[in-house]
Amino acid sequence: MSSTDESKKAGGKSRPRSKRLRTIWQSLETITDPEIPVINIVEMGMINDVRIDDEHVTVDMTPTFAGCPALDFIRNEIRVAVSAFEKDVKVNVVFDPPWSTDRITEPARKKLKAFGLAPPTAGDCGAGQESMENIPCPLCDSTNTSLESIFGPTLCRSIHYCNECLQSFEFFKTVR
Amino acid sequence: MIATMETLNDLDAPTKSAVIDLLYRLADDAIIIGHRGSEWTGFAPILEEDIAFSSMAQDDMGHALTFYQMLHELGEPDPDTNVFGRKLEQWKCASLVSLCSKRDWAKSLVRKYFYDVAESLRLESLAQGSLVPLAQLARKLSSEKKYHLMHGHMWMPRLGQGTDESHQLMQDAVDTLYPHALGMFESTGADDLLDQAGIFLREDELRKRWVAAVDKVLGESSLKINAKASPVYGGRSGKHPDDLATLLDGMQLVYKLDPSAKW
Incomplete structure (x- = not known):
């Protein structure tokens, strides 16, 4: 079985x-x-x-x-x-x-966002630095954001800054 | 037509030896560059780079572990015994990763970039290869490696074209390290067998691809290479710079005092 x-x-x-x-x-x-x-x-x-x-x-x-x-x-x-x-x-x-x-399932993505961690994107993230710019902010949804550091507190996260709500946030890096 | 090998058991004896030789080169390069990267934890020039070098070191050591685990499946010692119990002359890493960075961040950055380009090309070759378990593993590791390459691609032009001082430091690093980087492609007795079995590209072919990729980025970074540089060989056959002996003395210290110690 x-x-x-x-x-x-x-x-x-x-x-x-x-x-x-x-x-x-x-x-x-x-x-x-x-x-x-x-x-x-x-x-x-x-x-x-x-x-x-x-x-x-x-x-x-x-x-x-x-x-x-x-x-x-x-x-x-x-x-x-x-x-x-x-x-x-x-x-x-x-x-x-x-x-x-x-x-990562759809409900889990919502939980990540509520946790303050931007969920992974559908795009070819990792292709170049540009691909990690404008990640939607998990706090205010603005895409007016900048990449601060490709690496973060854990292997799966990078650090970004939201130019709209002036908060730094972490992104669950796209891996595929 | 090259036959696909679904499991490690499908390898005949000579090809199995060649795969073991290859895995040791991949694993030893990865763990030593990881160890060198970890030497920046707490010391990098800026916090973001402290995190970057520490994270990449963690990735590289994780990659090394998966190669050592595969070696163990092929009958070699378990990963801990292999890393902490092996003598200097039994290591197969290239001199590029063995050299001590002496807290020279430009050299560490250029070294890491040279290694990452080579490692990406190797993983790409393995992923398209005929040995299925290794191809699967390589695809997984590639998905992480791209972030290391991105890191290098970001810094090479930024510092190569930064200030006069940053340019000079980067150029010195390229001059010093390029011959050692070419040494990564030292051919071993395994080349022909791996190529014939469709598992892995020949080292001279990988070297051509590496040179093309690196030349392009160095050009865009206003950095020059010495086209007459001759490769520093020896690492693949166990001949290492003293720096590796010093590294192993430190890394293996506890294990040598008490091999049964539990962490």
């Missing part, structure tokens, strides 16, 4: 029918990235697949950034959460399909 086809979609949007699988997915939704506590790892698109057979559970997770220091932490959180009702839990780190910011 496998949920491969159902769960390949970003953010595990389609829910598996089996009750056991559903319970596992629900437990994964209780885990958050410690650096972005407002969205869970399923909404973030970090779970590529969950497979079960009679005795075993295999969770395929994919890292947001390869050097993310929270990776081992999250991997352990998954093991602990699913082990609450499963005996044998294996967590694999996989790169196919690779994580990209396109996998």
Whole structure:
């Protein structure tokens, strides 16, 4: 029994029918990235697949950034959460399909914005410095903003300044 | 027609050795440039660059870890043992990353840029290659690497065409580092096998692409290269500048005192 086809979609949007699988997915939704506590790892698109057979559970997770220091932490959180009702839990780190910011679900983007973090854009961000200018301000929605620093307090964020509401803000860098 | 290899188990023995050789070069370059980058944490000339060098160091070390993990899957020691337990002559990094920056920010910036252009080209080649697990990994790492390149592309012209002093510091850095950068493309016995198996481009081809990309940006930054510069080789076969020995002494100190120490 496998949920491969159902769960390949970003953010595990389609829910598996089996009750056991559903319970596992629900437990994964209780885990958050410690650096972005407002969205869970399923909404973030970090779970590529969950497979079960009679005795075993295999969770395929994919890292947001390869050097993310929270990776081992999250991997352990998954093991602990699913082990609450499963005996044998294996967590694999996989790169196919690779994580990209396109996998962050729409509700999660709204939560990021409410958190004060500008959500990733659809454009080819990272193509050049110009591509990181005029990122919409999460506070006032103005695009009259400037890039301050390509790198920020965590690997996934850059720092910007809003010329309209005169606030600095962080942007969840587009990665794809 | 080149056959696609879906898993690392599909590698025959000679090609597997060639992939191991390649992964050591990629991993060692990445962890040492990461370590050099981390030396700026708390010391960079401005706060934004402190954050930039620290973040890029974290990325590079993360990339190195994924290469060391793949090496482990191919039967090599686990990542910690490999990094903290290996002797100087067993390292395969190029002299470009080994050199101590001596708190010279222009040199660190130019070095990082030279490395990032090479690393981007390597990842691009791997991503199009026939060894699927490595191609998948390379695509992932490329999506992060582009921000490092953007950082370099921003600073090269800004300082190359800044003040007389910034121009001179950048030109000195280019003069010193260009021969070491060419040394990144030192050919090894793995070249032919990797090329024939469709896994990775030959080093001389990568070098051509690197020179073309770097020449363009240096030109736009009013910086010149010495076309007669001859490459500094040796890193790929374990011959390193003393700077790397000093770095390893520091990095491996705790592990050497107590290999079983828990962090």
